[in-house]
Amino acid sequence: MTTAVSKPEIGRETVTDQEKWLRAHRQMVSIRLFEEQVNEVYTRALMPGLAHLYSGEEAVAVGICEALRVDDYITSTHRGHGHCLAKGASPDRMFAELLGKEAGYCRGKGGSMHIADPATGNLGANAIVGGSVGIATGAAFSAKALGTDRVAVCFFGEGALGQGSLYEVMNLAQLWKLPVIYVCENNQYNEYTHYAETTAGSILGRATAFGLEAASVDGQDVRAVNEIATRLVKRARAGAGPAFLQCDTYRYSGHHVGDINRDYYRSKQEEHLWKTDRDPIKVLSKWLLEQGYADTASLDQIHSGVRAIMESAVKFAIAAPYPSVDEVEKHVYA
Amino acid sequence: MPERELTFAQAVREALAEEMRRDSHVCIFGEDVAEAGTPFKVLSGLVEEFGAGRVVDTPISEAGFTGVAVGAAMTGMRPVVDIMFGDFITLTMDQMVNQAAKVHYMSGGHWRVPMVMRTTLGATRRSAAQHSQSLHAWFSHVPGLKVVLPSTPYDAKGLLKTAIRDENPVVFFEDKMMYKLKGPVPEEDYTIPLGVADVKRAGDDITLVATSSMVQVALGAAILLEKEGISAEVVDPRTMWPLDEKTLIDSAKKTSRVIVLDEGYGRYGVTAELAAVIAEGAFYDLDSPVKRMGAMHVPIPFSPPLEDATVPTEQTVSEAARQLCNKT
Numbered sequence: 029m030t031t032a033v034s035k036p037e038i039g040r041e042t043v044t045d046q047e048k049w050l051r052a053h054r055q056m057v058s059i060r061l062f063e064e065q066v067n068e069v070y071t072r073a074l075m076p077g078l079a080h081l082y083s084g085e086e087a088v089a090v091g092i093c094e095a096l097r098v099d100d101y102i103t104s105t106h107r108g109h110g111h112c113l114a115k116g117a118s119p120d121r122m123f124a125e126l127l128g129k130e131a132g133y134c135r136g137k138g139g140s141m142h143i144a145d146p147a148t149g150n151l152g153a154n155a156i157v158g159g160s161v162g163i164a165t166g167a168a169f170s171a172k173a174l175g176t177d178r179v180a181v182c183f184f185g186e187g188a189l190g191q192g193s194l195y196e197v198m199n200l201a202q203l204w205k206l207p208v209i210y211v212c213e214n215n216q217y218n219e220y221t222h223y224a225e226t227t228a229g230s231i232l233g234r235a236t237a238f239g240l241e242a243a244s245v246d247g248q249d250v251r252a253v254n255e256i257a258t259r260l261v262k263r264a265r266a267g268a269g270p271a272f273l274q275c276d277t278y279r280y281s282g283h284h285v286g287d288i289n290r291d292y293y294r295s296k297q298e299e300h301l302w303k304t305d306r307d308p309i310k311v312l313s314k315w316l317l318e319q320g321y322a323d324t325a326s327l328d329q330i331h332s333g334v335r336a337i338m339e340s341a342v343k344f345a346i347a348a349p350y351p352s353v354d355e356v357e358k359h360v361y362a
Numbered sequence: 363m364p365e366r367e368l369t370f371a372q373a374v375r376e377a378l379a380e381e382m383r384r385d386s387h388v389c390i391f392g393e394d395v396a397e398a399g400t401p402f403k404v405l406s407g408l409v410e411e412f413g414a415g416r417v418v419d420t421p422i423s424e425a426g427f428t429g430v431a432v433g434a435a436m437t438g439m440r441p442v443v444d445i446m447f448g449d450f451i452t453l454t455m456d457q458m459v460n461q462a463a464k465v466h467y468m469s470g471g472h473w474r475v476p477m478v479m480r481t482t483l484g485a486t487r488r489s490a491a492q493h494s495q496s497l498h499a500w501f502s503h504v505p506g507l508k509v510v511l512p513s514t515p516y517d518a519k520g521l522l523k524t525a526i527r528d529e530n531p532v533v534f535f536e537d538k539m540m541y542k543l544k545g546p547v548p549e550e551d552y553t554i555p556l557g558v559a560d561v562k563r564a565g566d567d568i569t570l571v572a573t574s575s576m577v578q579v580a581l582g583a584a585i586l587l588e589k590e591g592i593s594a595e596v597v598d599p600r601t602m603w604p605l606d607e608k609t610l611i612d613s614a615k616k617t618s619r620v621i622v623l624d625e626g627y628g629r630y631g632v633t634a635e636l637a638a639v640i641a642e643g644a645f646y647d648l649d650s651p652v653k654r655m656g657a658m659h660v661p662i663p664f665s666p667p668l669e670d671a672t673v674p675t676e677q678t679v680s681e682a683a684r685q686l687c688n689k690t
């Protein structure tokens with residue numbers, strides 16, 4: 029099995045600044061190139077179902093997950109490939125799942141929108157918008173009740189701000205001082221509608237109303253995301269309670285791979301601006317070069333190394349067998 | 363020595379207390395479950411023994427705390443969620459149907475959700491349309507959930523203990539009119555497996571398959587019928603899923619006539635499913651079509667004479683049985 033990047037062992041997190049940000053860079057490149065392959069595989073009609081690409085939003089998943097331990101929990105969304113990879117999932121088993129193969133994380137029963145992996149604390153991606161807010165909060169309840177000092181991160185798009193259950197669990201989490209961080213990935217669009225048309229009032233005000241620590245950050249700047257995430261995670265781990273982090277970001281592609289004609293809800297010019305001026309990989313690369321942490325050749329090398337991993341992951345998944353049909357009735361009950 | 367008797371509510375409480383002593387991961391979430399011990403006082407005394415960290419009062423957020431229970435169950439706890447009235451399960455639907463029921467399957471068997479939801483069913487408490495429904499068919503329709511309907515204090519204790527130890531989400535429906543019903547309950551630790559029906563009364567001429575509140579109605583009807591020379595067998599499936607099809611079919615084959623009774627709405631409900639199972643399994647041994655009796659297809663009315671008309675009674679059941687046996 030190929031692993032994109034191995035995470036330092038718990039308690040062995042003394043890495044240099046250079047190592048840390050090269051790792052973050054590599055993680056973001058992994059997500060970008062993973063999604064490139066998804067797009068390719070999907071367009072070749074090899075992937076059943078829907079594919080919601082995370083490209084453009086890499087700094088959020090990576091900035092947050094790099095602040096977490098392997099045994100911390102995350103919940104993810106329909107646009108979840110980035111979260112799963114950033115938390116340590118391996119691309120070959122991810123691709124196998126996307127193609128419905130037995131070698132996939134869920135034996136092919138979950139697919140793109142339901143990757144789950146206990147080994148990396150991934151409680152599961154969720155295809156109900158806002159569907160995992162309770163699960164993440166419950167994992168934080170367990171962490172507190174069992175005294176494990178784990179933290180739970182709940183990723184959701186700004187579309188989930190429309191779901192009442194989010195407000196129910198933020199109230200609970202603050203009452204019970206649970207170690208959970210609600211990460212709102214504001215990529216500006218709920219499907220095909222700008223969030224301003226669906227979201228009244230203030231986003232952060234929703235969290236501060238319950239007394240949560242709340243902040244917003246440029247979601248294209250992985251260092252900024254990581255800095256604030258590190259603070260919120262530390263605080264939650266120390267028992268200071270839940271937090272809410274709004275990350276402003278942008279999805280480069282359509283809502284899903286088939287969403288090609290987007291002119292009716294956003295302009296090509298807007299897309300172009302985000303991709304050129306605010307690309308998270310470009311932003312970090314520029315900084316790495318300035319610091320002398322990397323040169324163009326070494327960054328290119330990372331790129332081609334990751335590309336090779338992704339290509340072989342796709343090959344692995346295509347060649348992998350489907351589950352046998354008698355699998356259909358397995359795992360309905362434990 | 364006479365057998366010890368407990369009320370249904372006491373049996374539920376004893377099961378919870380025993381399981382909470384046995385396993386420190388068992389905890390309770392719900393509205394007014396701690397000091398108040400719920401409006402029905404089913405849980406009174408538990409917070410005093412186990413503390414507010416395990417008998418957890420929640421805000422009035424059924425979806426929220428049910429979701430929290432799902433996540434807590436996935437990560438090491440064994441929560442028992444208290445939904446005050448069965449009518450309020452509607453607010454938990456996404457958490458139960460799209461999350462709890464599917465987590466194990468969607469994750470290819472990696473995550474488990476060992477949680478219990480306790481709630482109520484049953485009309486005739488003069489509580490009107492939003493506090494009187496029996497909605498257990500809704501959850502019985504969903505693969506991944508187990509659904510339990512105890513009808514006696516003995517069954518309540520044994521089945522609840524099994525439900526708490528089960529590795530899956532289990533919904534446990536208690537008839538709110540039955541909380542004061544008394545019956546023998548052993549003091550010792552015993553469990554009743556899910557998926558095993560119980561013949562509450564043996565008989566030869568007709569089978570009354572009855573669930574939860576309808577078991578007492580069926581037993582009452584059986585006494586009325588006995589006086590007229592009709593011997594009725596009363597079979598209680600005890601769990602909607604897993605379902606003990608064999609016991610139902612065997613009884614139907616033996617008596618050749620069946621009425622299925624359940625307090626849920628008759629249309630598209632539990633009675634339809636049970637009747638179909640029996641019709642498929644015992645068709646050639648039946649002397650008449652399987653008859654279904656459930657709640658009328660109306661919102662439960664408040665006015666007592668109206669409400670009483672909506673659910674099967676000993677009289678209506680015995681009358682139907684007489685007709686099936688051609689003894690009118």
Ligand SMILES: Cc1ncc(C[n+]2csc(CCOP(=O)(O)OP(=O)(O)O)c2C)c(N)n1
Nearest residue numbers: 107155156157185186187188215217218219
């Ligand atoms: C409860 C629910 N309603 C509607 C949908 C259909 N749906 C899927 S994604 C989506 C938009 C979600 O927007 P957002 O939360 O901002 O996430 P994004 O797709 O932008 O990452 C909708 C409406 C759904 N999956 N679940």
